Amino acid sequence: MLQTISFAKDDKPAIKGTILSVNQEPVAFANVMVEGTYKGAFTEEDGSFIIYDLPDGEYTVIISALGYKRITQKVTIKDGVAQNLNIAFEEEVTEIPQITVFANRDRMFTKVPGSAGYVSREELTKIKPISGNEALRRVAGVHVVDEEGLGMRVNIGIRGLDPDRSRSVLVMEDGVPVALAPYGEPEMYYSPAIDRMSGIEVLKGSGQILYGPQTIGGVINYLTANPPQEEEIKVRMQGGQGGFFSGLLSYGNTFGNSGIQVDYLRKQADEVGPTEFQINDFNVKFKQELTERSTLGLKLGVYNEVSNSTYIGLTQSMYDMGGMDFLRIAPDDQLDVKRFSGSATHEYKINDRVKLKTLAYAYTTTRNWRRQDFASTPPANPTGVVYGDTNIPGGAIYMRNSTGNRNRQFEVVGVEPRLEVQHDLFGFSNELQTGVRYLYEKAYEQRVNGTKFNVSSGNLVEDEVRTGNALSAYVQNKFNLSERFMVSAGVRVENFNYERDIFRRSFPGIGVRDTILVNNSSLTEVIPGLGFTYKVFDKTTVFGGVHRGFAPPRTKDAITSLGDALDLEAEKSWNYELGFRADVTSGVYAEITGFYMNFSNQVIPVSESSGGLGTGLVNGGATVHQGLEAALAVDFSKIFSWKKTSLIYDINASYVEATYSEDRFIDAGEDAPVNISGNFTPYAPQVFLSSALSVETLSGFGLRLTGTYVGDQFTDELNTVTPSANGQIGELPAYFTLDATASYFVEKWNTAFNVSVKNLTDERYISTRRPQGIRVGLPRFITAGFEIKF
Incomplete structure (x- = not known):
């Protein structure tokens, strides 16, 4: 949960408003920041937000959320009167369709039925990892054993499972398994290079049954x-x-x-x-x-x-x-x-x-x-x-x-x-995934x-398929x-x-x-x-x-x-x-x-x-x-x-x-x-x-x-x-x-x-x-x- 940040509420509202999608649905947990300051807020589940205590002046407000186009808005505060912003987000057209562990807009885990972790791009920038092991250790419950110190042969154990070659963990990159053979030989002799990653998803709870074959320790998705x-x-x-x-x-x-x-x-x-x-x-x-x-x-x-x-x-x-x-x-x-x-x-x-x-x-x-x-x-x-x-x-x-x-x-x-x-089965709002x-x-x-x-040549003593x-x-x-x-x-x-x-x-x-x-x-x-x-x-x-x-x-x-x-x-x-x-x-x-x-x-x-x-x-x-x-x-x-x-x-x-x-x-x-x-x-x-x-x-x-x-x-x-x-x-x-x-x-x-x-x-x-x-x-x-x- 490294990406979760709460913002202080001072005495006086300065900027407030509501962030919706183009379909007029609330966008929860959008990040609203005032450029040049550390003032900001996350939107509530109804899309509303309030930023407090800004002196009169002209400001640039930057609004971003996973899966949506980033928005920049100019705001002028005069005589201490709070300014209202009502923004309609457009979906990110360059989002490549891919299988992810979490829905792109739910990396705050409000609806993830179990423990999960997300190592963000910002976190990777801060720690400057030379190996993916450093990044994975930032998630509770994940124990990583260094072998050569550079993570080329990654050994991941989750919740006490043996980390040897990450056999008890399903490791993917953009939703695609990366083990040698995911069922017959799930060893991680190849590991995705952390240097080119923009984030890591880790799922340890019941939601991992959608994936496979491994559903014991957890799912890691680069x-x-x-x-x-x-x-x-x-x-x-x-x-x-x-x-x-x-x-x-x-x-x-x-x-x-x-x-x-x-x-x-x-x-x-x-x-x-x-x-x-x-x-x-x-x-x-x-x-x-x-x-x-x-x-x-x-x-x-x-x-x-x-x-x-x-x-x-x-x-x-x-x-x-x-x-x-x-x-x-x-x-x-x-x-x-x-x-x-x-x-x-x-x-x-x-x-x-x-x-x-x-x-x-x-x-x-x-x-x-x-x-x-x-x-x-x-x-x-x-x-x-x-x-x-x-x-x-x-x-x-x-x-x-x-x-x-x-x-x-x-x-x-x-x-x-x-x-x-x-769908609306039994009169409730439902989300179904099947495949x-x-x-x-x-x-x-x-x-x-x-x-x-x-020498690399010699006598062939074992041969099998x-x-x-x-x-x-x-x-x-x-x-x-x-x-x-x-x-x-x-x-x-x-x-x-x-x-x-x-x-x-x-x-x-x-x-x-x-x-x-x-x-x-x-x-x-x-x-x-x-x-x-x-x-x-x-x-x-x-x-x-x-x-x-x-x-x-x-x-x-x-x-x-x-x-x-x-x-x-x-x-x-x-x-x-x-x-x-x-x-x-x-x-x-x-x-x-x-x-x-x-x-x-x-x-x-x-x-x-x-x-x-x-x-x-x-x-x-x-x-x-x-x-x-x-x-x-x-x-x-x-x-x-x-x-x-x-x-x-x-x-x-x-x-x-x-x-x-x-x-x-x-x-x-x-x-x-x-x-x-x-x-x-x-x-x-x-x-x-x-x-x-x-x-x-x-x-x-x-x-x-x-x-x-x-x-x-x-x-x-x-x-x-x-x-x-x-x-x-x-x-x-x-x-x-x-x-x-x-x-x-x-x-x-x-x-x-x-x-x-x-x-x-x-x-x-x-x-x-x-x-x-x-x-x-x-x-x-x-x-x-x-x-x-x-």
């Missing part, structure tokens, strides 16, 4: 910019230590009924932490208004990344010794990610109350990864390179003269028509073992039972058919052989959801809901490498939440949400990326996730009616208890197996928060301080405290980081300059023990840059 009303050329550059550079060149314009937005991003670094990378990211969006009722949107994207990403981390002795935090243990490891994507959206207004939106998309992702082999004991094929303490069993890393090349290619095609209807979604996915996977430490066909249908209706009470009820049906074809693999005691192993399976699930909002007072809303959590098993986990169908269960839960959001008083906003997630079966990752042996996922049994999320924003400039300075403080805090809730016994090498019932699930800190203090002045100066705290967390099911010698198991101590950004806007140049410092106090901390060893958080990191608009 938003890109739409074509502007008038020609705009933007150049943004940011550079810093270790050869870090991020450069974005954008062009947008509207020509009659056509609009275009083109973005090219170049991002690179020679040595940020242990990482070297180059990214080229090109995107174009095109909008064409075909008729008064029909609009078409097209989007194309090309992404190419080359990085020295590796799975190998530090052993515990290497970390304790110091001085090796960012040692490149496997300098020849290389990950190549290539992605080509295209989507088309069409919106047809059947009449003023009925819309048909159709989304079609296709993308391919190639993920080839050369990784040097290593061992924790002296191997038969050593290179002679050894790291760590050889006197401690498991405390050293022996580099081998061979590689394991994991080459994968994914194809995804989907189509989704969605009907949106406003179907078909998704086809195919994964080609090979493993090539190289006989040298730095995995195919999936998914069909889902959903319906959700919002019943506006009164002006204050809204109930949302919905259901989605998921059907997923999947097949695994294995052409070559290694058989125990036999070796590598060509084969024909084929098996398939399917699952069907009904996923209901119910939510409500009730406006207790004009600016206080209570909300709540319950929905079924669902995630299908990965294809290669449900069907073994021997072609046996395990009928691995889907990940299922019942998720409940209850909360309220309120403008407590002028300039103070608060939100509190309690949640309870009861898993009948949570799938626990033991894959290589989660520090395991590469054997996939297992049924982890019953778990319970419960806790509180809280957000508070205080705008001191509105409380004290400051005219030339804005001072805002906010905090988003989460308390989570994620535990195994039934008896489950693990062999821990003791005389008897250990019952882990009551233990915390891995990588689920009980406390984590993000807090920020922002200062802006009319002279153009701005300062932002952002603090992040992550509490203690365990890394295995046994809740082991003492670190293992290889660094992969052991408690992660709590840590706190502080970021600072100073900016200055030069109006005559239309240019903003900034200096940003990440980890200002140079805190040394372990960010993760995954994939295979300790990763140290980035030390103090300084960048500087500018953004100019023509």
